[in-house]
Amino acid sequence: MARIFKSPASYVQGRGVADEIGTHAQSLGDEALLLADDVVLGILEDGVLASLEAAGLTATAVEFNGEASEAEVDRITELAEERGADILIGAGGGKALDTAKAVRQHLGCAMVSMPTVASTDAPTSALSVIYSEAGEFQEYWFYDDHPDLVLVDTDVVADAPTRFFRSGTADGLATWFEADATARSDGENVVGGTPTRAGHELAHLCYETLRDHGVAAVDAVERDAVTESVEAVTEANTLLSGLGFESGGLAAAHSIHNGLTQLEATHDATHGEKVNIGTITQLVLEGRDDAFIEDYVDFSLEIGLPVTLSDIGLDAPADEDLDVVAEAACADDETIHNQPFAVTPPMVRDALETADELSQRVRESR
Numbered sequence: 038m039a040r041i042f043k044s045p046a047s048y049v050q051g052r053g054v055a056d057e058i059g060t061h062a063q064s065l066g067d068e069a070l071l072l073a074d075d076v077v078l079g080i081l082e083d084g085v086l087a088s089l090e091a092a093g094l095t096a097t098a099v100e101f102n103g104e105a106s107e108a109e110v111d112r113i114t115e116l117a118e119e120r121g122a123d124i125l126i127g128a129g130g131g132k133a134l135d136t137a138k139a140v141r142q143h144l145g146c147a148m149v150s151m152p153t154v155a156s157t158d159a160p161t162s163a164l165s166v167i168y169s170e171a172g173e174f175q176e177y178w179f180y181d182d183h184p185d186l187v188l189v190d191t192d193v194v195a196d197a198p199t200r201f202f203r204s205g206t207a208d209g210l211a212t213w214f215e216a217d218a219t220a221r222s223d224g225e226n227v228v229g230g231t232p233t234r235a236g237h238e239l240a241h242l243c244y245e246t247l248r249d250h251g252v253a254a255v256d257a258v259e260r261d262a263v264t265e266s267v268e269a270v271t272e273a274n275t276l277l278s279g280l281g282f283e284s285g286g287l288a289a290a291h292s293i294h295n296g297l298t299q300l301e302a303t304h305d306a307t308h309g310e311k312v313n314i315g316t317i318t319q320l321v322l323e324g325r326d327d328a329f330i331e332d333y334v335d336f337s338l339e340i341g342l343p344v345t346l347s348d349i350g351l352d353a354p355a356d357e358d359l360d361v362v363a364e365a366a367c368a369d370d371e372t373i374h375n376q377p378f379a380v381t382p383p384m385v386r387d388a389l390e391t392a393d394e395l396s397q398r399v400r401e402s403r
């Protein structure tokens with residue numbers, strides 16, 4: 038299998054860049070459509086439309102209904118066709134961006150991805166996670182094309198609730214362990230090849246950046262402040278984690294996340310929060326030494342991330358519930374099979390139980 042690395046064409050990050058979008062998107066088309074929910078439109082609609090118009094583009098907005106569902110994709114596609122849009126700008130969290138990517142695929146036009154929270158590594162990827170209108174995970178849709186431009190305004194990211202920023206850090210921390218497992222097993226990455234050195238090293242840089250800057254960056258975002266650490270972590274959560282997971286590969290942590298979504302009780306936990314339980318469980322599965330896992334749990338607690346099952350809504354889960362998670366995590370098409378050893382549902386269930394007990398002990402000993 039060939040080594041493959043893919044990425045968006047350009048990435049722009051900094052304070053106030055939302056209001057400079059016209060400069061960066063000018064060459065992409067003439068008729069821009071901004072897709073965002075009511076909260077996000079309230080934050081940036083005026084500035085973004087004014088900047089696009091100042092750059093000579095026609096620009097309008099449409100309100101996103103909040104779910105990345107097929108019905109919502111069809112509704113926006115129809116509307117975008119009526120308006121003759123040739124640049125689709127998705128702004129918001131992972132769901133708004135995933136919807137914009139799907140609409141763009143139907144239209145075959147240019148796309149700008151504008152995350153307004155550093156909550157996931159969705160902004161740079163060429164895939165959407167599609168849900169039912171009721172919010173249940175349905176499937177992944179993969180595309181040939183990445184966003185043409187990813188634009189992140191760090192003022193906006195720092196103003197958003199800190200929980201999003203913490204969650205993105207968890208999504209980013211997982212990236213290295215999963216990319217490394219994929220490399221060790223000579224497994225397949227998310228763009229249909231084996232990992233390049235670039236994909237692997239970007240995942241590693243993501244981890245190092247989050248370990249070096251994560252705690253002070255969260256401190257800053259608690260006060261809505263933008264510091265160099267906030268810039269570093271925003272880039273890690275968004276660009277490094279995005280390129281690292283797609284071109285480096287996913288493994289157990291995200292499969293365990295997908296398994297956890299099977300249980301209704303976890304639905305209030307964010308993507309990144311569930312991923313963190315997946316990461317600790319992956320470390321247990323891999324048989325990492327005690328000090329290593331304890332250090333990871335300790336760092337998670339410093340950032341303010343969940344480490345136990347009850348932290349993500351699973352108080353004393355029944356054995357059958359953990360079996361459901363473990364079975365789903367080990368489905369044939371899951372990335373858990375990128376681990377460099379065969380993984381079975383009983384192994385995942387026992388690792389989940391152990392990770393929970395270990396994390397409780399670390400928390401109590403602090």
Ligand SMILES: NC(=O)c1ccc[n+]([C@@H]2O[C@H](COP(=O)([O-])OP(=O)(O)OC[C@H]3O[C@@H](n4cnc5c(N)ncnc54)[C@H](O)[C@@H]3O)[C@@H](O)[C@H]2O)c1
Nearest residue numbers: 076129130131132153154156157158159162164165166197
């Ligand atoms: N496609 C991919 O590669 C990929 C990767 C990771 C996660 N995902 C998907 O991303 C989704 C999760 O994304 P999420 O955690 O960002 O949540 P989300 O998209 O479900 O919600 C984000 C929320 O934040 C609000 N918001 C956005 N910007 C804000 C701001 N500046 N201030 C205040 N509120 C703001 C929005 O109104 C919305 O309610 C899941 O569907 C997951 O499957 C996709």
Ligand SMILES: [Zn+2]
Nearest residue numbers: 158208308312
């Ligand atoms: Zn993720």
